[in-house]
Amino acid sequence: MNRIWTIAWKEIFLTYSDRSFLLILVTPLVLSTIIGFAFGGLSGNTLNIGAIDVAIVNLDEGTTANNQTFNYGTIFTDIFIPTDSAVTDANQCVIDGVVQPTEEQQPLSEIIQAVALISADAARAGVDDGTYQVAIIIPPDFSQNLAPVVGANIDDTPLPKTTLEVYASSGDALSGDIVRGIVAGISQQFVTGNVAVAATLNTFIAESQARPGFAVRFLAAQAAGTFQPDFSCAFSDALNTVTIQNEPLTAIQKQSNFVQILVQIGSAQALFFALFTSLFGLLSVYDERKNGTLQRMMVAPMPPSYILVGKILGNYLNVLLQVVLLMLGLTLIASLVEGRLLFIWGDLAWVSLLVVVISLSVSGVGSLIVGFARTQQQAQVVGPLINSGFAILGGAFGFTLPAIVGQFSPIYWGSQAFLSLANGNTDIGLNLLVLLVQGGVMFIVGSWLFNKRSGI
Amino acid sequence: MRNILTITLNDLRVFFADMGNVAGLVVLPVVLTLILGIATGGGGDNTVRLRVDFLDLDNTPESAQVLESLRNTNASLYFCPVDDGEETNCRLEDDETLTLELAQQRVRDGISEALIVIPAGYAEKLQTFEPVAIDYYSLADAVSGDIVLTALDAAVLEVNGAIVAAQVGVQIGDNFDPESDTPIFEDDATRAEFSQKVYDRATTYLAQQPLTIQYVVNQEVVENEISAATAGFGQSVPGQGSTFVMFTVMGGLFILIRERKQATLQRLVIMPITRAEILAGKALTYFTLGMIQYMIVFIVGVFSGMDFGDAPFAIFLTMVAFVVCIAALTFALATRISTEGQANGVSLLLSMTLAPLGGAWWPIEITPPIMQTIAQISPVYWAMSGFKEVIFYQGTLTDVLVPVGVLLAAAVVLFWIGVRGFKYG
Incomplete structure (x- = not known):
């Protein structure tokens, strides 16, 4: 088990010690903030757009x-x-x-x-x-x-x-x-x-x-x-007696527009970029083989399955850590903009469970793409297309598509669950189930195919 | 010049030999442009009826009047449970009664678009001119807008009109003859009766809608479906085109680093060609790829029935200026980047932030003034200004000179940085 952890830890270390990975962490935060500021002035009692x-x-x-x-x-x-x-x-x-x-x-x-x-x-x-x-x-x-x-x-x-x-x-x-x-x-x-x-x-x-x-x-x-x-x-409107009382239906509606958008778009963006981490994390096996690192591990005194499990576990933990960091980053941005400490995601236990499950689903997508692709280059081209497709369907770019289409994307199920929890609604059983089944199947099939492709 | 063309042709041959690159150049840009164009007005079914829960806790003619006004305001809405039928299915079980809790949950679950609650005692409060609030529940967000609330706003304006008329009528009756000691209303009942008559009369007059607002959007003739295409695709085609030009051209950053790593660049340097020719060849490659990317997305606009305005050369010039600027940016970045990972990260970061910031994903006008000011640091802002001038405002070549000038000026500075610090090995 120690050896599996060592390999997994190596994956995490390599990913997070690469300075360029910082850009993958920063991009969804910047993008969510831009979308939050862009649409934050569109509703409420005052309009914050130019004259x-x-x-x-x-x-x-x-x-x-x-x-x-x-x-x-x-x-x-x-x-x-x-x-x-x-x-x-x-x-x-x-x-x-x-x-x-x-x-x-x-x-x-x-x-x-x-x-x-x-x-x-x-x-x-x-x-x-x-x-x-x-x-x-x-x-x-x-x-x-x-x-x-x-x-x-x-x-x-x-x-x-x-x-x-x-x-x-x-x-x-x-x-x-x-x-x-x-x-x-x-x-x-x-x-x-x-x-x-x-x-x-x-x-x-x-x-x-x-x-x-x-x-x-x-x-x-x-x-x-x-x-x-x-x-x-x-x-004059002084004698108007009938008014409209906009009642908040959910906890998040009590927050500002900026925070509402940050939860909705930010969670979808976090998952979108986590898809890239999963994809490129597993693709690194090709470079390892080219550099001879994989061969060196293969001759080490341990079963080859340890290498596979360690690699896949490392990739899963990479995704999990990235989602957690992005959520913390979004929380920090919301707190800075609102000028007070604000945890925007709802019940911590449920959020933690969701992060664990959604990370499985996200790393499952990566395994499946890398497993199916015949070459590294093919995965590098097809992967971002599939990821972007999931992002479009899941509403990561500031516009939403009908649910019947969106449901094909794990980003849809994940971001909807995050939104529900932020609203104080813990009824996310269906989301967890879909993510677990969808992610589990992709994870298992993808890992099996990945094993064949990587030659471990 | 021949050397430059040889380098460019070779690079393009390598690029197009990979079917994955071709797919990246066509599939996602086309799909995203179509989705955004349709989502923002370029097609789709406008006859979809929206389900709204209407909970009338007062059950009086006055509360029914609110419903009637809502129907007049927006015919695409239907109200549950009153309108429950085959074509307007309320999704309520036979024995199910719509309670406040159930209705709230239906909105949360997305079964209903919104919930409108007329409180008990509504009519009584109207008659005594006391303030009364209609409760409104919806999950509509700032991004998607709220058409039910817009309809309710208009209905409430109408209801208030009749109330104001009744109040003013009674007030004038009370002050009917200030010099007389005998009030015109013998008692409260007569007063209330008079008020009701003014209210009923005002309601009748208001229902005739003596004033209508004709909302005309230029290029939008109802009979001509092309107009909606221009509204939706007019934003998505230049917007997504510019976004994917950034992806494609800045993808060159990755190729440059890889060529440096694989020593292809170094091999070129020792050949009998000048370094300026090498750089020009590379720049021409990215420029060509950028223009091809623009053409692919604009062809989507052509097939979608979009009106590109009357100055195609102005659009072409804006495209050229933007692609040159992004190619220059790529060269400038190449001086500071040393690994493929950094190249991927930087191009992703810049493409994904400069595009929405500059108004490629949504009209820049909807953003706060400060965002519109910040947006000017993005080349996308200037490209979109040029495109919109021609597509929406009948602009000519003269109208795009400022955005084109800004883009070319930025390109000169960035090229200078890029050429000066370019590393061949």
Whole structure:
């Protein structure tokens, strides 16, 4: 047994004393951190991406109601390109002399950098040539069709409709989606305001028609000029009562986006690079034969099977150690970024069991590739292709494929299990079973083939 | 020149004699480009319906209104258990009741995309204008986005619109005639009745959707399926092309070290050719391999129906500048690297980090400003800028001059480092 350990230890020593192996350890950490930072700013209450260049074209011709001329297009434009404080004051909702608090939102200027243009074609052309990322085009009938329709018996009359155009570039779909969401929110405020005005006044009119007493008072108040409705609250979000409460479903959802991505992508990346260690670790047998080291071991006073077992055990331990080091590295990165000590992987006992099993599966893949390949060069070419295929299927590159496809990859089963444990869910029996069976079969078949190829 | 070509042709012959190299040059780049292109909009089934659990603990017309608004907002969603049917299978057993715990578990298990819970007392709170929260559960992450939440956001905006209208209506009724001592609402019941009428009327008006937002993406005409291909493959083709050019060209680092180890380089040195010719021959080899790699990936784009813009020469020039820059980087690295293991590690590290950092795997615009600034150290950033100018923004030759200039300037510096410190033995 000592001899097997000696050979295994030699494998570990050779791998970890090679300075170039440091690069294999560093690459998944750097890559996971890049992906974490890249996607970390995409959700939550604030958007952490650069300000989006927007062109606004206000073609609104305005409208007149109750002897007042107003132009919603101008108000809309002023929200994106503030000119004075009057606009923000106009949106304030005051009840009994008290300004009602509105929902705290990320300032629009942090998300959007807008300019006003006069031509819709120029704005679209600006998006086409990349000068602007998105264009908003307010139509000429915006105010006219949005203005409240008030009168007797008009409930059955269809409301006039208007259309705002958000023009985006196919080269920057995300900016288009963000601006569309913002425009939808702001324009809904206009719609709500006008609908509130129409619904209120039309209800007053309907009540007057139904109840003569009410009608007398309503007409009298109008005639005396005491009926001065203040609809400013209808155009503010201060009276919104329904909110969405985003409830965390798992432990990891309580963490930042960066940590969530680090667990998901980092574990997949760790396994992806461990596949390379397994592959190149076993391939070293060819170099050993070339250098005569293998022959020297063969003539040593021990059964040849010791060499095989020692080599395979060493390779397994190499993978195991690498996965552990990468997980520690990812934990360190998460702690540094979050500014507090953070263990991101969940229950330590289950994580340890998973690492033991996944290392078997990963080294099984390596054994199988080296065992099947007829030459060292063939394994060097086919191996990375297979490893990369598993990484793509397993979601190691920042995008996920349907589970039915992903399930062919041990990286999928491994990273899903890591994610479950990080979520506090220890129900990973199926993952362990699949990895154990998948890895075990590959390990046994691969070791047998490897034995034949290596000539031990 | 003849000597240079001889070295290049010989190196290329050796490279292509190995079928493994050919497979590496074609299989993975093509597969990855196709997968990424399809995943980011270049194809696939857009008619897939998503299962969402909707737990209505209030069972009132008001809570049903939320469901109705959700349906109007996104027709691809179906809601369980209310929509359980043959085509919209909720995957619930016959006697199974959807409880909060079960629904949460279904989301955790991936059976449902999300869970929306309307709390008990929802309608009552609406009527008294008290704050009320709709609970939302989902495992959607920042990378994949959350279309159910987007639909819920829009539905809540609509519901809030009617509530705001009712509140404003009542408020105006309360202040109907400030000079009169007699309130317009005789009692709370009349007041509530008036509020309900304004609410119902507002709901009716809002359901007519007086304002719609027409979202137009340039190059995207609904009838023309090619547009989606440009959106998806427009990112994946130049992105994966640049990534694999780095793999292929920087793979030369390994070959250089091996040639040095096997004394092939030393043999070349003692032949009657200049050292400049040797280096030029090697550089031309990597340049040719890089261009072949780009061509293979761009052919995927052609067959996927991608629109490459109107300036093919600008795209070609960007390719040339990027490949030259990476070849120069390979030579510069060769001065510092002495083992095959180091060569493998360094080329893997640089390819796998500079590519995503520079925006090859996803649009650089989605990253935080600081990442966009750091990205500029990657040659991939400049190559992608050039490609995107032409593919997405109708750019011409003039528009790619800056990225091409940066890449060529970097190439000059890196070549100078590489040539100056190149070790032949």
